[in-house]
Amino acid sequence: DIQMTQSPATLSASVGDRVTITCRASQSIGRSLAWYQHKPGKAPKLLMFRASALDSGVPSRFSGSVSGTEFTLTISSLQPDDFATYYCQQYNSYSLSFGQGTKLEIK
Amino acid sequence: ELQLVESGGGLVQPGRSLRLSCEASGFTFDDYAMHWIRQVPGKGLEWISGLTWDSRKIVYADSVKGRFTISRDNAKSSLYLQMNSLRTEDTAVYYCAKDISPNSGNFFDSWGRGIQVTVSS
Numbered sequence: 107d108i109q110m111t112q113s114p115a116t117l118s119a120s121v122g123d124r125v126t127i128t129c130r131a132s133q134s135i136g137r138s139l140a141w142y143q144h145k146p147g148k149a150p151k152l153l154m155f156r157a158s159a160l161d162s163g164v165p166s167r168f169s170g171s172v173s174g175t176e177f178t179l180t181i182s183s184l185q186p187d188d189f190a191t192y193y194c195q196q197y198n199s200y201s202l203s204f205g206q207g208t209k210l211e212i213k
Numbered sequence: 214e215l216q217l218v219e220s221g222g223g224l225v226q227p228g229r230s231l232r233l234s235c236e237a238s239g240f241t242f243d244d245y246a247m248h249w250i251r252q253v254p255g256k257g258l259e260w261i262s263g264l265t266w267d268s269r270k271i272v273y274a275d276s277v278k279g280r281f282t283i284s285r286d287n288a289k290s291s292l293y294l295q296m297n298s299l300r301t302e303d304t305a306v307y308y309c310a311k312d313i314s315p316n317s318g319n320f321f322d323s324w325g326r327g328i329q330v331t332v333s334s
Contacts, residue, residue, distance in 0.1 A: 107275070140320035142258075149217075149308070149324035150258070161322070193258050200263075200272045200318040202248075207257040 108132055108196050112205025118213040123184045127208045129194035131175040138198040141170060141179045144207075145190045153192075154179070184210075215239035215323050217309050222328035225299055235292040235309030235325055243267075243287035246312035248321060249294045251305035251330075259305075262294065266315035277303075299332045306330075 109132040119125050129139065137157040144150040152161045157177055158170040167182040181188055189212050194205040221233040233249070248263035262283040264271040271283055282295040292309050307328050310321035 142321075144258075147326070149326050150310075150321075151324075152320065152322050155313075155320050195258075195260075195320060197319050200270075201274065202260040202263065202318065204258040204260065 107201050108135060108199055108203055110194055110196055110203050110205040112194055112208055114208060115206065116209045116211060118211045119184055120213045121184050121186055123213075125181050125184060125210065127179045127192055127194075127210075129177045129179075129205045131177070131196055131198075134175060135196045135198035137172055138196055139170075139172070139177050140195045140197065141168075142193045142195065143188075143190045144193060150193070215311075217311065217323060217325035219307060219309055219325045219328035222307065222330045224331045224333065226334050227299060227301055227332055229299055230295070230297045231299060231330060233294040233296065233307055233309075233328060233330070235294075237290045237292065237309075237311070240311070240323075242285075242290035244315055246315055246317040246319070247285060247292045248310045248312060248317070249281075249283060249292075250308045250310055250321070250324075251303075252308070252327070253302070253305045263312065263317040265317050270317055272317060296330070299330075301332050304330060304332045 111130045139157045141154040142150045154170045157172040169180045191209045216238045246265045261274045280298045284293045309325045311323040312319045
């Protein structure tokens with residue numbers, strides 16, 4: 107099975123900051139990676155797929171990139187609504203898997 | 214409006230069974246694969262099972278294989294998860310999620326709000 111290692115587990119930042127979250131796959135998955143935003147008590151929300159394609163309605167301050175098996179999610183200028191937990195998910199195999207999550211907190 | 218609404222959760226003793234349901238609306242249910250995903254308290258998301266639009270391909274995570282059974286009824290636009298031999302470590306919020314295609318093994322563009330399952334004596 108493909109393991110996804112996400113870092114950091116927690117990230118403290120302020121409104122307006124630029125932040126980056128990293129997800130590393132245990133083997134090559136091409137660009138088969140999605141990112142989700144999850145707030146307590148709500149349904150997770152798809153942000154991005156194919157490593158860097160924004161889902162409909164997702165603000166352009168979110169971006170994604172890939173280098174080999176390392177994927178990054180960048181938020182260029184944090185807004186108050188962005189404080190949440192973020193997960194990566196690989197879909198290169200039928201056995202799907204998530205990273206452990208990154209909780210983005212207000213500093 | 215697309216909606217996924219889970220039901221059937223609750224408190225159950227270890228070793229017992231529970232059946233979750235997910236009722237879908239706002240889209241053509243039998244055009245898409247569907248999945249169950251859970252979140253253990255204080256932990257991250259764990260994909261546990263998915264099936265294609267026609268139920269011909271079903272995949273389980275090792276953690277639930279042999280104990281849980283996913284199924285769907287396209288006529289009722291519903292997804293199910295039969296959970297047998299429940300363990301305390303199955304305590305989690307369970308989400309149903311819609312795949313982006315009829316075939317499984319993709320990502321999820323819509324999720325329900327989740328249902329709590331607590332396994333405890």
